[in-house]
Amino acid sequence: xxxxxxxxxxxxxxxxxxxxxxxxxxxxQGARVVLVDRDEHVYEAAELCDGTAxxxxxxxxxxxxxxxxDTTRDLGEITALVNNAxxxxxxxxxxxxxxxxxxxxxxxxxxxxxAARAVVPSMRRARRGSIVNISSTAGLxxxxxxxxxxxxxxxxxxxxxxxxxxxxxxxRVNTVLPGLIDTPMAAANGFEVNTGIVANxxxxxxxxxxxxxPATLFLLSDHASFLTGTEIVVDGGLSA
Amino acid sequence: MNRFxxxxxxxxxxxxxxxxxxxxxxxxEGAVVxxxxxxxxxxxxxxNVAEEADWIRTIDQVRAEHGRVDVLVNNAxxxxxxxxxxLDVEEWDRVINVNQRGTYLGMKHVLSGMVDAxxxxxxxxxxxxxxxxxxxxxxxxxxxxxxxxxxRNAAVSYADRGxxxxxxxxxxxxxxxxxLQPSELNQSYIDATPMRRGGVPGEVASAIAFLAAPEAAFxxxxxxxxxxxxxxx
Numbered sequence: 001x002x003x004x005x006x007x008x009x010x011x012x013x014x015x016x017x018x019x020x021x022x023x024x025x026x027x028x029q030g031a032r033v034v035l036v037d038r039d040e041h042v043y044e045a046a047e048l049c050d051g052t053a054x055x056x057x058x059x060x061x062x063x064x065x066x067x068x069x070d071t072t073r074d075l076g077e078i079t080a081l082v083n084n085a086x087x088x089x090x091x092x093x094x095x096x097x098x099x100x101x102x103x104x105x106x107x108x109x110x111x112x113x114x115a116a117r118a119v120v121p122s123m124r125r126a127r128r129g130s131i132v133n134i135s136s137t138a139g140l141x142x143x144x145x146x147x148x149x150x151x152x153x154x155x156x157x158x159x160x161x162x163x164x165x166x167x168x169x170x171x172r173v174n175t176v177l178p179g180l181i182d183t184p185m186a187a188a189n190g191f192e193v194n195t196g197i198v199a200n201x202x203x204x205x206x207x208x209x210x211x212x213x214p215a216t217l218f219l220l221s222d223h224a225s226f227l228t229g230t231e232i233v234v235d236g237g238l239s240a
Numbered sequence: 241m242n243r244f245x246x247x248x249x250x251x252x253x254x255x256x257x258x259x260x261x262x263x264x265x266x267x268x269e270g271a272v273v274x275x276x277x278x279x280x281x282x283x284x285x286x287x288n289v290a291e292e293a294d295w296i297r298t299i300d301q302v303r304a305e306h307g308r309v310d311v312l313v314n315n316a317x318x319x320x321x322x323x324x325x326x327l328d329v330e331e332w333d334r335v336i337n338v339n340q341r342g343t344y345l346g347m348k349h350v351l352s353g354m355v356d357a358x359x360x361x362x363x364x365x366x367x368x369x370x371x372x373x374x375x376x377x378x379x380x381x382x383x384x385x386x387x388x389x390x391x392r393n394a395a396v397s398y399a400d401r402g403x404x405x406x407x408x409x410x411x412x413x414x415x416x417x418x419x420l421q422p423s424e425l426n427q428s429y430i431d432a433t434p435m436r437r438g439g440v441p442g443e444v445a446s447a448i449a450f451l452a453a454p455e456a457a458f459x460x461x462x463x464x465x466x467x468x469x470x471x472x473x
Contacts, residue, residue, distance in 0.1 A: 161473070165434050168434035168435045169435040169437070202395060207458040225443055226443035226444070227464075227466055230466070230471070231464075232459065235458070235459075236460060240395045240460065240462070
């Protein structure tokens with residue numbers, strides 16, 4: 001996909017899986033990539049992308065202020081942001097530890113908002129920018145046993161749409177909603193639940209992380225120049 | 241990019257606007273493209289999407305010439321601006337026949353071959369008005385909502401046979417179809433679009449190409465809005 005020269009992209013949750021694949025794909029298109037993760041493996045991941053690694057907490061506004069300051073100084077204005085970091089937990093709402101609810105809220109819902117807040121001034125200076133937030137098919141329905149996760153993923157959709165309205169026309173904001181994707185996160189469901197989800201997925205299989213990346217890249221690219229506030233569902237037909 | 245190398249694609253309503261841009265895009269990326277429209281030309285085959293006999297003839301020809309159909313883009317469409325109380329049945333039928341019946345017939349006649357091949361991708365062109373109401377436009381809204389319903393049903397029905405079915409929902413796009421509308425009406429859509437402009441056909445073609453391409457292998461039954469943020473607000 002065509003990317004303007006000088007693209008500077010920030011990808012969260014980039015130490016492994018879908019985030020790392022996204023960062024690598026952006027790097028292969030010529031973007032300079034900043035990889036953020038709480039996991040120190042992000043250093044190795046950054047080497048694969050010839051990028052910059054930042055170990056930090058995406059729900060900490062000071063982390064974002066520093067990231068934007070350092071990135072704009074070293075690489076130039078930020079033109080792409082992928083809020084990919086996420087946590088997933090299952091459990092009965094009545095017995096869920098409030099700290100777990102807080103964690104889901106902070107990483108899945110608060111962090112993309114703080115990221116946008118911090119990065120938007122740089123994108124405005126560049127007079128262009130594209131933000132992709134990763135929600136989930138959990139953001140399209142009500143799922144038993146994952147109340148907090150579901151609520152945060154619905155919130156991501158609202159965040160994207162409100163940002164799209166506020167930041168148009170120079171900055172586009174879109175959402176990718178993966179269904180069941182073969183990642184460590186999905187393993188938290190347990191075998192039985194995942195077997196049930198696959199049975200309900202019209203394509204009859206789990207998705208690969210590499211199948212989510214093209215949707216993100218398309219939305220970031222100039223080919224998606226009239227797409228903002230929209231959603232690409234990558235779920236094998238699960239939500240159809 | 242050469243995402244469609246070696247593939248055979250049919251695009252209806254390909255003489256102008258979104259259809260023409262889509263045919264061009266798929267061809268640029270390697271596809272053999274059969275463009276159709278109501279009137280034949282050097283690059284366009286005649287096909288009235290509402291006529292089953294036209295579909296049978298066209299699909300037979302394409303199979304004879306190229307062996308198969310990998311991609312179908314049901315783009316041919318017709319506008320209709322009237323309110324229900326003043327819409328006569330003949331006009332209702334004209335709009336429904338092109339937008340809804342035409343999409344059904346297109347899917348009907350490519351699906352058997354796609355099922356036999358175990359692969360295929362269909363992209364139907366819906367509209368923001370499939371889900372968003374503006375006053376008037378009664379038959380158009382109805383037909384485009386039907387396109388979304390048919391897309392979801394076909395996606396679920398044919399997924400296990402390797403066929404993906406998706407839709408795009410364009411917002412206000414600068415095409416010969418929209419150019420016929422009153423300029424105040426067109427301006428009102430642009431004013432309601434956060435990007436404060438209309439889209440160009442190539443921007444819809446990009447979304448159609450994404451959904452039709454092998455890289456969207458896990459995407460089916462979805463509706464992708466290409467609307468400058470119209471639906472988001």
